[in-house]
Amino acid sequence: MNKYSKQTRFLLAVDCIIFGFDGESLKLLLIKRGFNPEKDKWSLMGGFVQDSESLDQAANRILKQLTGLEGVYLEQMYSFGETTRDPIERTISVSYFALIDIHKYEQQISSEFHAEWVPLERIPKLIFDHQDMVEMARGRIKYKAALHPILFELLPSRFTLPQLQNLYESVFNTSIDKRNFSKRVLATGLLIKLTDKDKAGSKRGAYYYQLDKDKYYANFQAFVNIIPNPDSLQN
Amino acid sequence: MNKYSKQTRFLLAVDCIIFGFDGESLKLLLIKRGFNPEKDKWSLMGGFVQDSESLDQAANRILKQLTGLEGVYLEQMYSFGETTRDPIERTISVSYFALIDIHKYEQQISSEFHAEWVPLERIPKLIFDHQDMVEMARGRIKYKAALHPILFELLPSRFTLPQLQNLYESVFNTSIDKRNFSKRVLATGLLIKLTDKDKAGSKRGAYYYQLDKDKYYANFQAFVNIIPNPDSLQN
DNA sequence: ACAAAAGTGTTTCGAATACACCCATGT
DNA sequence: ACATGGGTGTATTCGAAACACTTTTGT
Numbered sequence: 001m002n003k004y005s006k007q008t009r010f011l012l013a014v015d016c017i018i019f020g021f022d023g024e025s026l027k028l029l030l031i032k033r034g035f036n037p038e039k040d041k042w043s044l045m046g047g048f049v050q051d052s053e054s055l056d057q058a059a060n061r062i063l064k065q066l067t068g069l070e071g072v073y074l075e076q077m078y079s080f081g082e083t084t085r086d087p088i089e090r091t092i093s094v095s096y097f098a099l100i101d102i103h104k105y106e107q108q109i110s111s112e113f114h115a116e117w118v119p120l121e122r123i124p125k126l127i128f129d130h131q132d133m134v135e136m137a138r139g140r141i142k143y144k145a146a147l148h149p150i151l152f153e154l155l156p157s158r159f160t161l162p163q164l165q166n167l168y169e170s171v172f173n174t175s176i177d178k179r180n181f182s183k184r185v186l187a188t189g190l191l192i193k194l195t196d197k198d199k200a201g202s203k204r205g206a207y208y209y210q211l212d213k214d215k216y217y218a219n220f221q222a223f224v225n226i227i228p229n230p231d232s233l234q235n
Numbered sequence: 236m237n238k239y240s241k242q243t244r245f246l247l248a249v250d251c252i253i254f255g256f257d258g259e260s261l262k263l264l265l266i267k268r269g270f271n272p273e274k275d276k277w278s279l280m281g282g283f284v285q286d287s288e289s290l291d292q293a294a295n296r297i298l299k300q301l302t303g304l305e306g307v308y309l310e311q312m313y314s315f316g317e318t319t320r321d322p323i324e325r326t327i328s329v330s331y332f333a334l335i336d337i338h339k340y341e342q343q344i345s346s347e348f349h350a351e352w353v354p355l356e357r358i359p360k361l362i363f364d365h366q367d368m369v370e371m372a373r374g375r376i377k378y379k380a381a382l383h384p385i386l387f388e389l390l391p392s393r394f395t396l397p398q399l400q401n402l403y404e405s406v407f408n409t410s411i412d413k414r415n416f417s418k419r420v421l422a423t424g425l426l427i428k429l430t431d432k433d434k435a436g437s438k439r440g441a442y443y444y445q446l447d448k449d450k451y452y453a454n455f456q457a458f459v460n461i462i463p464n465p466d467s468l469q470n
Numbered sequence: 471a472c473a474a475a476a477g478t479g480t481t482t483c484g485a486a487t488a489c490a491c492c493c494a495t496g497t
Numbered sequence: 498a499c500a501t502g503g504g505t506g507t508a509t510t511c512g513a514a515a516c517a518c519t520t521t522t523g524t
Contacts, residue, residue, distance in 0.1 A: 004324050007283045009244030012316075012327060048242045055316035055327070079314045079329050081247075081290035089239050092247060092290070092327075094314050162503075179505070180487065202502040203495040397476075414478070415514065437475040439521040 011091040014058045015046035017137035020102035021154040025119045026170045032114040037088055038127040059096040068106040073099040073153040085129045097137045099153035152211050160198050160206035190215050246326040249293045250281035252372035255337035256389040260354045261405045267349040272323050273362040294331040303341040308334040308388040320364045332372045334388035387446050395433050395441035425450050
């Protein structure tokens with residue numbers, strides 16, 4: 001007995017907006033499609049939802065397919081359902097955004113996706129409505145990062161304050177006084193100062209810090225406003 | 236030529252979490268299902284997405300079906316896609332939350348939905364995962380209202396400061412000093428003081444205010460934090 | 471006259487900001 | 498010795514919070 005038999009069924013896709021940070025600038029992981037439609041055009045990584053999996057599972061599967069990574073920060077963003085967004089057949093796309101430590105990214109064996117890290121300032125034209133998704137994701141990461149400590153997900157487990165500040169400055173496209181920055185960020189109580197230094201960036205070296213995971217998970221919901229004058233935030 | 240022919244298609248629903256405020260408490264508009272499955276159980280208002288409409292259009296249609304209202308505040312919230320969330324057939328639900336002026340609500344002719352306004356403290360058991368949707372919506376309205384002036388959508392076009400304060404106190408389940416409240420809320424510059432008073436609530440009467448629509452739309456994205464200590468916010 | 475709700479102002483406190491010098495080290 | 502980036506403290510400002518009395522009017 002199928003009570004819903006008169007209803008239309010739809011294709012369902014998941015598309016991932018994958019952020020990474022290389023110490024210089026914020027980047028997205030894009031692929032060059034190796035298949036039709038829109039072969040050889042740039043696109044977000046995505047795939048169809050399978051019969052047996054939830055949306056979250058689909059997103060995790062697709063992320064792993066491309067990056068080899070599991071257990072990364074992944075959050076559902078928005079569902080796109082314009083009737084003509086996919087010219088071949090109507091498809092609803094549930095978009096997810098992911099934050100990964102760019103250094104953990106492993107080129108997958110097949111490299112069948114021709115993935116590339118592209119700085120946000122140089123995103124090429126993308127297929128379908130993927131541009132809109134990227135726009136929304138840029139707004140969302142700013143919005144959320146202004147209030148919650150999510151940007152740590154983009155850094156390796158040990159990082160320095162100058163690195164962290166660079167990251168915030170990239171995301172918000174602003175510059176921050178380093179004295180005030182360190183005060184605010186240390187005042188969260190989320191950071192543990194380590195005893196050794198990163199000598200890569202300077203002669204003197206900068207102390208490594210790591211996240212206090214317990215406090216991180218406990219305080220994640222709390223407002224942690226690190227950005228001065230967080231005005232022009234989207235959404 | 237259908238390149239996607241091997242993929243599974245899914246039922247797609249839209250479910251609406253509809254908030255209203257009657258001056259006393261925050262309420263949800265729920266329906267008692269008049270059809271199977273789960274006939275006579277409480278549920279959110281929802282419906283299947285049609286072939287010809289976008290997700291937003293579907294949500295607006297469903298909202299209008301129940302309330303008779305158009306042009307109300309309606310925002311996509313989250314998509315629920317657990318494989319077994321609907322026992323009859325797998326259905327993905329895109330949830331929307333709506334804020335409406337409860338006084339504009341018109342019982343629709345058919346009253347085929349047996350709708351009722353239910354205070355948030357007395358939400359009955361709901362079908363499927365609608366409980367989860369309501370929980371998420373409660374978190375979301377707090378979160379967003381702590382930062383943006385969305386609660387005006389719940390009030391009539393003319394309202395008094397005591398009414399507005401009641402609303403904030405209901406949503407955040409707290410009490411606010413009325414002197415500080417009026418300072419903060421007037422400091423936003425979003426309110427226009429009218430010359431006449433609402434004599435219903437008291438002998439002296441309270442001045443009516445209305446939203447400065449232009450400033451409202453212009454400043455919507457800006458942070459407008461009216462709530463003291465907005466800590467325990469979800470999401 | 472009094473009860474009930476509306477309206478209003480000042481002081482205090484804490485957080486955010488602006489701002490400048492010394493330190494460590496590789497060259 | 499010097500150039501480069503790392504690290505730290507204080508004074509000021511501004512906004513948030515605490516707090517109490519007067520006004521109006523229907524009864």
